[in-house]
Amino acid sequence: MRLRKIQYIIIFFLINLFATQINLAQWKQITTIPSPYSNIYWLDVFFLNQKPDFGWICGYGGQVIRTTDGGLTWSGTKIMSAKIDSFNIGGIIVYDTTYTQAVNQLESIHFANEFIGYTSGEGMVFKSTDGGATWKSVIDSINYKGDVWGVFFATPDTGVAIGGGCDGRQYFRRTTNGGQSWSTFLGDQPNSSLADAILESPDGIGYASSSGFIWKTTNGGKTWYVFSKSGDEDWQEEITYQGNTFLVPFSKGCYGGGNSGGWRITTNAGKSWKEFTNDATMFGAYLLDEKKGWVCGQSQQVFYTSDAGKTWELRNCGIRKNIPLDDIWFVNDTLGWVVGQGVYKFHLYDTIYPKILSDYPLFFCEGDSIELYCNNDYNYYRWSNGDTTKSTIIRKPGTYSLIAFNHECDYVIKDSLEIKIFPETKFDILTNKKPEFCQGDSLKLWINTKYLDILWSTGQKTDSIYVKDSGTYTVTIVDTNGCSYSKSIDVIMHYLPDAKIQSSGKLEFCEGDSVILQTTENYTSYRWSKTSNPDSIISKKRKITVFNTGTYFVIVENEFGCLDTSATIFVNVLDLSNRLEIFSDKKPKTIDFDSLGLTKMKCEYLYIHNTSDEIVTLVDILLANNIEFSIPQKQI
Known part of the structure; x- marks a missing residue:
């Protein structure tokens, strides 16, 4: 960590999960660290990959802890820095060095084997030859100009100590005799402070990280040049690489004094970089191979990628909420460490293998459903369709998965089933x-x-x-x-209409008279005809006036197009012309009624003679021009 003052920053980071195996958590805090080392803020962690039981962690207050049994037990040491007093004796300046002041900040630690290792910080480098039990200074800030931050040794004797650059030049210190003497290479990249280095061999390739840049050496650290620009000149506290993949965390600013950061990754040896940012400063990084890697930082942030940085998964369950983290180290996929406000070991909790079961075939008909359920009882269930109960009802085709666990930090193997639905048979x-x-x-x-x-x-x-x-x-x-x-x-x-005919008068009458026939109800259409010529339409109206003898009927149609034919109705017209002869005794044939007194009576005779052989009945005889008075018919 570059910051002298620890900052607690809460961040929010959106992630996507794409793994078949889902680690809901993987960390457990180490509680076996003895006092007074149990409450130290730790800055760097290192384990021997070839002997993973051996590990060392350094931090504030010059504290270094070590384990030789894979973290089951721990021992600690406090490294004291040199205090130099000068005396003038007879004109000769004499220096007296005592080690009475604890180193404030140890930022880097690295062991070449289980015995010989180095730690650095605040311009100083210390060496141990007994596995970290005791330490002595091999570089101090008084005798060597320039800051010293990170340290790395390819062998017990050959290594580099690096630092400086924000306010001046970059210092690359190199020793081949275990720190007895050092050579210096100076870089001249402006506003870029060195932080961490890696050497593959004493005389071979190595890389170093400074603010916004990656440096490279091809001769074991004798000379260095800028290999790639990774981004802005932001503090990159760590460098890790595998093949062409390089990963560096960063915090804003050359010294890392900003309140935000992230990480940068390249998969083509520095030709291009992809940057991920959040509201937390990030300090630790580790690559297991070219695709799998880790980063850590403030506010409990630990992220993992399994696809060379395309996606990142937050994996911090088991770590106390919002605490800062500073460095991370992995021996293999399942053995790792992260340090900061505490020491945490990668831990696989119970491995849960939920199985999805069904009492019915995994295919069904459109519109039906199927019930899926978990084979065992757990505290929590998470179905891919959002259900959180032991069983779920499926109505659509697709692949359905289940995560079940008892503790938020359980290691879960997701189970999946494909549900098929027969396509609906279309018919009409x-x-x-x-x-x-x-x-x-x-x-x-x-x-x-x-x-x-x-x-x-x-x-x-x-x-x-x-x-x-x-x-x-x-x-x-x-x-x-x-x-x-x-x-x-x-x-x-x-329903059919009910066609009925009604008449407005008598159906038998004399020639010259008529009768009106009409339907009892209104309809959409009408067709009047006579039975003597049914195909001939007399009228298309509701009512007709009949003058002639005949048998009549009507066909009606309602609004739905339904037809009905009425019963027939017979109309008889009588022909009585030239059958009656009317005469009178008067000459001329005029009956004249002159003035007549009231109550008086005058009678005249009118004769009607039937000239035919048929009986004729006279009905309703009317007298023309009967204007001034009327004559009762019974008197005629």
Whole structure:
């Protein structure tokens, strides 16, 4: 950590999970560190990959702890820095060095084997030859100009100590004799402070990280040059690489004094970089191979990638909420350490293997459903469809997965099942005409495909049926997959009109008179005819005036197009012309009634003679020009 003052920063980071195996958590705090080392803020961690039981951690207050049993037990040491007093004795300056002041900040630690190792910070480098039990200074800030931050040794004797650069030049210190003497290479990259280095061999390739840059050496650290620019000149406290993949964490600013950061990764040896940022400063990084890597930082942040940085997964369960972390180290996929406000070991909690079960086949018909359930009881369930109960109801095809666990830090193997649904069989009910018809008619219904089973709501099991009444008719089919589907159709039967004729007068009358015939109700259309010529339409109106003898009928149509024919009605017109002779005794043939006194009577005779052989009955005799008075008919 570059910052002298520890900052607690809460961040929010959105991630995507794409792994089949899901680690809900993987850390457990080490509680066996003895006092006074148990409450130290730790800055760097290192384990021997070839002997992973041996590990060392350094931090504030000059504290170094070590384990030789894979972290089961720990021992600690406090490294004291040199205090130099000068005395003038007879004109000669004499220096007296004592080690009475604890080193404030040890930023880097590295062991070449289980015995010989180095730690550095605040311009100083210390060496141990007894596995970290005791330490002596091999570089101090008084005798060597320039800052010293990170340290790395390719062998017990050959290594580098680096630092400086924000306010001056970069210092690359190199020793080949275990720190007895050092050579210096100076870099001249402005505003870029060195932090960490790696050497592959004493005389071979190595890399170093400074603010926004990656340096390279091809001669074991004798000379260095800028190999790649990774981004802005932000503090990159660590460097890790595998093949062409390089990973560096960063915090804003050359010294890392900003309140935000992230990490940068390249998969083409520095030709291009991808940067991930958040609101937390990041300090630790480790690559297991070219695809799998880790980063850590403030606010409990630990992220993992398994696809060379395309996606990152937050993996910090088991770590106390919001604490800062500073460095991370992994021996293999399942053995790792992260340090900062505490020491945490990668830990696989219970491995949960939930199994998805079903009591029914994993394929079903469209519109049906299937129940899936977990094989065992757990405290928590997470189905891919969002359900959080032991079982879930599935109605759509797809792959469904389940995560089940008892503790948030359980290691879970996700189980998945593919659900298939038979595609719906499409069919229609066909008709031979519009599904509306008149009373007395019928409608044919049928389906156009053969199926295993057919059942109409009428109870019939044929391909087609005839219906004569209004109603909703349903057919249910069973297809070759055994799936059942239904379709319905609404049918309307319209009642026939009731055609009736009524007359406005007598149906038998004398020639020259008439009678009106009309329907008792209004209809959409009318067609009057005589039985003697039924195809000839007399009228298309509701009523007709009849002058002639004949048998009449009318065909009516209602608004639904339904027809009805009335009963016939007979009209008889009488021909009485030239059958009666009327005469009088008066000459001329005029009957004249002169003035007559009241109560007086005058009688005249009028003779009517039937000249035919038929009996004629006179009804309602009327006298023309009867203007001034009337004569009662009974007096005629």
